[in-house]
Amino acid sequence: MNIEDATKQLEQMRQEAYAYTDKGKVASYIPELAKEDPCQIGVSVCLPDGTILSAGETDKPFTLQSISKIFSLIVALCQNGQSYVFERVGKEPTGDPFNSIIKLETIKPHRPLNPMINAGAIAVAGMIRGKDVEERLHSVLELLRKMTGNPQIGINEAVYCSEKKTADRNRALAWFLKDSGVLTGDVEETLDLYFRHCSIEVTAKEVARLGMVLAADGMDIMTKERVFPAEVARICKTFMVTCGMYNASGEFAIDVGIPAKSGVAGGILATVPNKMGIGVFGPALDEKGNSVAGVKLLELLSKEWKLGIF
Numbered sequence: 001m002n003i004e005d006a007t008k009q010l011e012q013m014r015q016e017a018y019a020y021t022d023k024g025k026v027a028s029y030i031p032e033l034a035k036e037d038p039c040q041i042g043v044s045v046c047l048p049d050g051t052i053l054s055a056g057e058t059d060k061p062f063t064l065q066s067i068s069k070i071f072s073l074i075v076a077l078c079q080n081g082q083s084y085v086f087e088r089v090g091k092e093p094t095g096d097p098f099n100s101i102i103k104l105e106t107i108k109p110h111r112p113l114n115p116m117i118n119a120g121a122i123a124v125a126g127m128i129r130g131k132d133v134e135e136r137l138h139s140v141l142e143l144l145r146k147m148t149g150n151p152q153i154g155i156n157e158a159v160y161c162s163e164k165k166t167a168d169r170n171r172a173l174a175w176f177l178k179d180s181g182v183l184t185g186d187v188e189e190t191l192d193l194y195f196r197h198c199s200i201e202v203t204a205k206e207v208a209r210l211g212m213v214l215a216a217d218g219m220d221i222m223t224k225e226r227v228f229p230a231e232v233a234r235i236c237k238t239f240m241v242t243c244g245m246y247n248a249s250g251e252f253a254i255d256v257g258i259p260a261k262s263g264v265a266g267g268i269l270a271t272v273p274n275k276m277g278i279g280v281f282g283p284a285l286d287e288k289g290n291s292v293a294g295v296k297l298l299e300l301l302s303k304e305w306k307l308g309i310f
């Protein structure tokens, strides 16, 4: 691929997607996120040799939110193994909004259906080991620092505090999980870890690099060292296809066809196996909580560059 031409194409697609930024709204249930300017859209592509192509707002920090669920899952799988993790959280999409409680209560055993919904990610946070929240968070931060090559990756305190103050629904999910025996430790501590990993701050460029490490099955693209087992990467990419875009995952699989995970701050991490990682930032969300211009941009990119995996 010629880098200059590819960057021009990215810019054209970004402009086309920009028209969609006024079709969505920024998340407001976490008050701090409501301050974001909805008219932003940026995209970065990271290639196997580490080259990054970008268009638009790709140096603007934003919080990972639900994208962090992939990385907490990686840590939990590496620390506990598959059978421990999947005894406590399932592998099925829900078809419900990410913060829904309904299936957790109505389906027995009361185990979250997958690790990409809030209930499942809170259960996964409960599996991350360490002597205190700091040490448990450190495992997630270390993984992200290694994958991005940025030792400064940290959390956005304002977003973290804002979510912690207002997270009644997540608290309800967590206490339900405690009641049903899925969470066993200190519930408030596990919630605290969950809020903190959701508040980890990154840029679209860094998200593209995270996507490239997943595309390379867990190999660090620059050092060629293995960061996590290929089997763990395979599990994450499969969850991204079936559950990564919440209850729009089926539609996204047909229209875009790339494993992806979105977050309510407007980020999307996409990973094209063996080819590239893609990071998108566009804070205006559709009614399901996905970046409206971001999804459009990925659709254009997938068609233009023939990136769909199916």
Ligand SMILES: NC(=O)CC[C@H](N)C(=O)O
Pocket: 064, 065, 066, 067, 098, 099, 118, 163, 170, 198, 262, 263, 264, 265, 289
């Ligand atoms: N979909 C999301 O990005 C949700 C993450 C957010 N921290 C929450 O728990 O509500």
